[in-house]
Amino acid sequence: MAERVTGPYRGYYISASARLVHTPDDNGAQGQPIYVASVSLARGGPDDAHRFEALVDLGPEQRFATEGAALAHVEQAAREYIDRLLQST
Numbered sequence: 001m002a003e004r005v006t007g008p009y010r011g012y013y014i015s016a017s018a019r020l021v022h023t024p025d026d027n028g029a030q031g032q033p034i035y036v037a038s039v040s041l042a043r044g045g046p047d048d049a050h051r052f053e054a055l056v057d058l059g060p061e062q063r064f065a066t067e068g069a070a071l072a073h074v075e076q077a078a079r080e081y082i083d084r085l086l087q088s089t
Contacts, residue, residue, distance in 0.1 A: 012042065
């Protein structure tokens with residue numbers, strides 16, 4: 001699993017992680033390896049206990065060939081979410 005923290009971006013720290021998983025094939029056996037990623041945001045710093053979580057539409061289904069591609073995608077989605085969040089206030 002790869003993990004990295006970037007920021008602050010407009011006052012938020014972005015913590016992104018990616019891990020390798022295998023998709024099941026039609027017979028339920030281990031299929032193609034892909035990377036999946038997740039992201040969380042924190043205002044006070046990467047170790048801030050006051051985090052918040054939200055479901056964010058990342059667009060069409062994404063499959064990533066590398067950890068770097070997965071991390072970059074969720075970090076960009078987090079920046080776009082922060083931009084929308086701050087525009088509504």
